[in-house]
Amino acid sequence: MEKKNTFKTALKRLTTKKNPLTVAMVAVLYAVIAYLVYSGSASRQLSNMLISVSCYIVLAVSLNLVVGLLGELSLGHASFMSVGLFTGCQLALTLHNAIPGMPFWVRLPLAMLFGGIMAAAVGFVVGLPALRLKGDYLAIVTLACGEIIKSIITNLKIFGGALGLSTGPIYSNTKTLLPYAIVLVFLTMLLMMNLKKSRYGRAIMAVRDNRIAAESCGVNVTYFKLVVFMIAAFFAGAAGALYGHNFANIKATTFDYNMSIEILVIVVLGGMGSVRGSIIAAIVLRALPEMLREFSDYRMLVYSIVLIAIMLLNASPRFNELRGRLTVKNIIAVLKKKKTPVEETVEVTAGGEK
């Protein structure tokens, strides 16, 4: 009986206003992409990006759990991904060699699960200092842990050492990997959405807003902090194992703090705690450098300027006021009233172009 109830409430939570829109948005997007990929009309550039963008969505949404919901700054998310990637891909390679006949649809999920679990174990260890530290001190410890993990993976022979792990035998193309990527993205998304609205999510946000108040209401801060770190690490690890299958060789040095920062930028730009924001920001920010490829030398420069401009515009009250006026209703009202002074129309559309 109770089980049924929780299922019902979970369903109810899913059908609250904002979530179906996000789910529908992602579903339509993936449907279009899947159609393009399987009908063969997707450009090479697009299909090369797909797995990486999907992994970044998972990374951003899971980091959002730590940064947005728990309110702790983590600068080591890429290292969880690399733990999942190296352990997961190593398992896949071993399985590939030991049981040659093992079907792909068993091997990859197993690798992803294993990678996720290993990453969650590391997340537990990294989360331990989080119980004593906070703010910038925790940020630097996660960064330090990330660098330590990078060094360890680079120096371990089992993961190929400094040359990197050659994942050639288990390499798969986008067409094979896309369904798994879609499932992973949906799983992460649904879990985050449900968690946010659940008892657990409320407890986590209570810890964020006022730890002492939450503690005095009986919320076990230690437990929730560790659980959040582990869940986030699990998904990062699973995404890592998937990511590794799309490359023929992987080096641990790729997953340094720069990559962690890149994921953090996605989370902050998308909006803290917002699943939809993270997804949109991941797509835009990953696609932006690709789209700017023709300006090759200038693309990172443009990227950095866009980044600074967005942060400055978001903080400026005048821009926010302008954006507040820019609702669909207002635009329709302006369009209907063609007699209104031209100036106002110009101002509104100019704001829209920003």
Added chain:
Amino acid sequence: MIHFLQTLISGLSLGSIYALIALGYTMVYGIAKMLNFAHGDIIMVGAYAAIVAVFQMKLPGLVAVLAAVLVCTVLGVTVEFLAYKPLRQSPPLTVLITAIGVSYFLQNIALLIFGSEQMASPVIMKLPALVIGGVQIDGITWGTLAVTCIIMLGLTLFINKTKMGKAMRAVSEDKGAAELMGISVNKTITITFAIGSALAAIASIFYGSAYVYIRPTTGAMPGIKAFTAAVFGGIGSIPGAMLGGILLGVIEQFAKAYISTLWSDAIVFGVLVVVLIVKPTGLLGKKISEKV
């Protein structure tokens, strides 16, 4: 024994470079309460400024140092004015992302101007090597140590004895109260950025002399290490940054000399994690009591 002493001295020298950079991080953090991630890239700009001054403009060494200091100071103040000042009231994460944006921007500007090839930086200090009790100390090593000692002494005096230093301490203690006492918070923050960037420029000269090759991403690793050093010593504390920087340099050199070059970074960061778990606000950081 000689090997031990030599490692210790090279560690102290490297540590004093870290300390100079860490001072910039810690002063900005103490006063503006922000992590200036672009600080590491100021070092890179300083190193390039020295290269241009010496090799292209044929300036003498000391003038080149002054030029690098000037370029970095102006850059630091400009970045503060354009990017950080409008965000005074914003949440810390917004400022952090902006700083990351500035860091990317500086790296890519340098990439466009100087290309991705590494460039040799000039040797500005040509000092004779010293031999004390069988331990040979390179000119650059003891030069770095001597200059940083003087700078740190000067900075400590400046913070503790001058009116501006008092204002800086007041702002870092309580911004609102300082403003009520007639201290211009904005001016103080600008001066903090100027000092921090000037210190980074000096660090860049030493870094260039010690490591020779400079590329657009050069600033990242010493930046991160110095940031670690600042947290290690207790971020916001000036003596903490000095101590943290020097300890970090010494640990790194000993790890390289006695354990393994491959593991030295992991050891440095490992020590940091252990220290922070034992003492959560760093070595000399103030203990913050929680108000309920």
